[in-house]
Structures are given as structure tokens and as C-alpha cells.
Amino acid sequence: MAMTKSEKIWMNGRFVAWDDAKVHVLSHAMHYGSSVFEGIRAYRTPKGPAILRLSEHIERLLNSAKIYRMKSEYTQAQIEQACLETVGINKLEECYIRPLIYRGYDHVGVNPIGTPVELAIAAYPWGKYLGNDALEKGVAVKIGTWARMAPNTLPAMAKAGGNYLNSQLLKLEAVADGYSEAIALDTNGYVSEGSGENLFVVVKGELLTPPLHASILNGITRDSVMQLARELNIPVREAIIPRELLYICDELFFSGTAVEVTPITSVDRVVVKDGSVGPVTKAIQKAFFGIVNGEVPDRHGWLTPVPQAAAVRA
């Protein structure tokens, strides 16, 4: 999947040309996975581009950095502003935004003390993560043979580059076996999450999702889905989910910035209900896309408009 380049990338306080946004090969992050990042979407709305849940994403970015003792010289407000400017300067109507805090070049060695903590922000066009049909028709998934990290190994709440080695193993296995995605279990054998998305299960009208202690990332879309469900009077709660519940549930869907709200129609080739997208999933999709596309009022204040002025600052 070749990516569509945009013009400029924000690096440590200034914009550089896309092709010049480079790091030294001996940067700490290259060798030891010492980076934390976010994935954020900006949506096209009738009032212009708007970034979805910007402050929550940057808060999580800085929390991920804090967990790894990476002290960024930029504040939450400065990073939010830089994200807005990166979308603006690239004149993007809708896009994916990737802020990355990483340990740069100083010395090679596990001890990170002394390495500079750097920040880069890219924004570029990006389509539907699991294919154009995924949102409407759903996807086929498998249970991965790799478990999510045990709680006292790597912190799942940090969105750290190193965690995605586990995600890559899951994704590679899923694709090699002919599935769109893999769902991982935690080290207790209970359902955790997908390689890059949270999971919701509908059982008898109730929406269930694994809790934080099932080694999940505390997803921001997960939070949006839970809020929307409550407003739609759909009971929702965190629950320990055994693998086999995925085979016999009524509906199943992923949530995440990349997948948005994507239905799952089979697990390990076992069809979920009759294989169609169910009513709860449809209701959540409708509520979610209504807000992000600016079709219904943004009653939660989830969208930050990209100011026109940001587009002209070089």
C-alpha cells in the first residue's frame, strides 16, 4: 500500500519538505523501539476540515511519553497547535495525522539517558484501513496465536512503537492466513483487542468491551462508542470476554481511529449470527459518522476545526 505524500512534515518546531524529514540511523528509537505516537483523523465537514478528539490524543501521547520518562520540550497546547498547522499547511481536507515522540541520536546503548527527545508530526491522505467495503460489509478475522503483552512486561496503556512488534506478528499471521485482521487474547486467555483496534461484542442487546486490565490500549474511539451507546440507550459495560463468546454473540465490531467502527462478520470462519451487519453496530456507525462528518451537531465538542490561518503560515 503506497502512501500518498503531502508537502511538509513538522519536525522539532519547523516544517521540512516531506522527503527531507529524516533521522540518523543510530537514533535510539531505531534500535530499541523508544518512540510513542498517535494516530488521529481529520474529517471533511461542511465547515472545513476538523480534527477528531485532538486534545484526548495529545493527552495520551504525552502520557505515553511520561510512562517511558521521555520529556518532550513541547506542551500539550503547542503540540495541538502544531497538528492543526500541519493539516493546514498541507491543505488537507481530510487526513490521518501521525505525531511521533522519539529518542533521537546521541549514543548506542539501552540506557536512553542523554538521547534527545524529538517530535515529528506528519499529516497525509489516508483511506479506509481494512478496505473500502469493510465499513459496510464487515471483515473476517481470526484469533491470533500471539497473545497481547502480559501486564508486567510492556505497558499496554502506552502507545509505544515497541508494542507494535506484537501487533505486526498478529497482523502478518492474519494476512498470511487470508483474514483482514487478528484479535489477540491476553495472557490469561481472555479476549483483548485487535492488532490496532478495540473490540465490542453485542450479547442480547448489551454492548461489552474488554477492560483496561485485558492489556488493551485505552482507545479514544472506544470511549466515543461507549458515550454514543449510552446516549442511544444501549447498555454498555466492560467485561472479561471468553474467546468462545465471539463465536456465539449477536454482533461484533472493531473501534479505532484507523478502522473507525468496522463490523466483524466471522471469527475463525465461524459466522457471527447470520453474517450481516447487526442493528446495534449500524446505530453506532450512524451516530459516529453523523458527528465526524459534521452532519449532526458536535454536541460533545469532539471536533477541532482547522483554522484557515493555519494554512498560510509557512
Ligand SMILES: Cc1ncc(COP(=O)(O)O)c(C=O)c1O
Ligand atoms: C493496539 C490498539 N488498540 C486500540 C486502538 C484504538 O485506539 P483509538 O480509538 O484511540 O485509535 C489502536 C489505535 O490507535 C491500537 O493501536
